[in-house]
Amino acid sequence: MSAERSAHQRIHREVGEPCLSAKYENPCRGTPLVVFISCDKLFFSTTNMHLTYYDLTIPLLAKNLKNVQSVLAKGWEAAQASQMSETAFLDQRLAEDMFPLIKQIQMLTDTAKATPARLTGREMITLEDTETTVGELNQRIDTVLAHLETYSPEDFSESAERKIELKFLEGQFQYGKDYLMDFALPNFFFHCTVAYAIIRVQGVQIGKIDYIGSLSLHPLT
Amino acid sequence: MSAERSAHQRIHREVGEPCLSAKYENPCRGTPLVVFISCDKLFFSTTNMHLTYYDLTIPLLAKNLKNVQSVLAKGWEAAQASQMSETAFLDQRLAEDMFPLIKQIQMLTDTAKATPARLTGREMITLEDTETTVGELNQRIDTVLAHLETYSPEDFSESAERKIELKFLEGQFQYGKDYLMDFALPNFFFHCTVAYAIIRVQGVQIGKIDYIGSLSLHPLT
Secondary structure (H helix, E strand, O other), X not given: OOHHHHXXXXXXXXXXXXXXXXXXXXXXXXXXXXXEEOOOOEEEEEHHHEEEOOOOOHHHHHHHHHHHHHHHHHHHHHHHHOOOOHHHHHOOOOOOOOOOHHHHHHHHHHHHHHHHHHHHOOOOOOOOOOOOOHHHHHHHHHHXXXXXXXXXXXXXXXHHHOEEOOOOOOOEXXXXXXXXXHXXXXXXXXXXXXXXXXXXXXXXXXXXXXXXXXXXXXXXX | OOHHHHHHHHHHHHHOHHHHHOOOOOOOOOOOEEEXXXXXXXXXXXXXXXXXXXXXXXXXXXXXXXXXXXXXXXXXXXXXXXXXXXHHHHOOOOOOOOOOHHHHHHHXXXXXXXXXXXXXXXXXXXXXXXXXXXXXXXXXXHHHHHHHOOOOHHHHOOHHHOEEOXXXXXXXXXXXXXXXXXXXXXXXXXXXXXXXXXXXXXXXOOXXXXXXXXXXXXXXX
16 A cells, blocks of 8 residues: 555544545655645645745745846946936836836835735835935845845745735735735836836837846756 | 644654654644645645645736726727827837837737646637727737636646746746746736836826726725
8 A cells, every 4th residue: 555545544534524525636746745634625735736925925026126137237328328317317207297217116126025024924124215326226126135035935824814904905904815916916017017118118228038037947858 | 632633643653754843833723724744844734825826827817907908998098088099099109119009918918818828738729919909909808818717726736847838948948837937927917017008108097006906805803
């Protein structure tokens, strides 16, 4: 009798009737074995069927913050080549009543610092909106990148059910899962895209790959 | 002895030494009980500590496609009020060498149809890029929305490890997890944001909330 089958039978006896609907799915194939027992089913699976809240915040935010730094550097290089002042470069915007580049980068770093803090209940770092140069904006992004590295996957164990209060949602809250998907991720990518577009529309030679950044690739065999 | 503790001890005996490092995390609190057994740890947890590939594709894509429909409707209403032709409206772009609104919507629907198809190995629906009107673009979005509804969470059980081949990655592939986070999600939100921005820069009275859409809220008690 396989170890899996044996474990199944023991657990079956332990939890009783609800496991009569037990089934095997995704039998272990070299990846760590996990046995799930829920109220109405039991099955073997692998640990990587799911994404964690850590996966969807820390590495995702960090990678895209670095992409923003790269886009910002290319934009600033082109601006300098065309004798544009640093102030004028950072004050560019898509429309008169939209926020300028400097504010877009302040906002996307705000989202990047706030998302894991809210999902974990940890205190948020303070970022004063006092930047006036490209160097200071890069420093702000570096500060957030360093802060993101202080989180561990275990910090997010309660994220799904955490009640997230946002100041514009008076008297209401979002559960962590909804906050991440309804608001945090779309909002973060919004400001990354607008920052990219502000630079792109000036004719700077950047393309989608600068926004997307590097891809984790493997050779086809 | 609690049922949890009893189950733990049985499983401990079953799987032997690796479980000496067993620990309890997130003891069951009214949500379905799940027992995890991995190579080096065992703990009780709840089923919603993680996000599924289904969560991160089907409802997320559907919600944001509907947001795009709403933004498109407001933009077209304003364009009609200012006597702009439908062709001119759909040909607007952020810069001469960027894609127009019509193409942005074709591309974001392409991403929305391709992401779950690639993650599940299901065949992709065909969308001919023949739209020339707002009505036809809305129909295209509706087609993708209806297609998204045909997926079930079980379809994504192999997504993490699925080898995703993209035509611009000759001889290489991405694992499903990397594809989703490196490429699919950022790319989808890129085109949603650019479509929004194209309409926004024309002075149409839309704001971030039109891009974000409705939030799942609960009253604070």
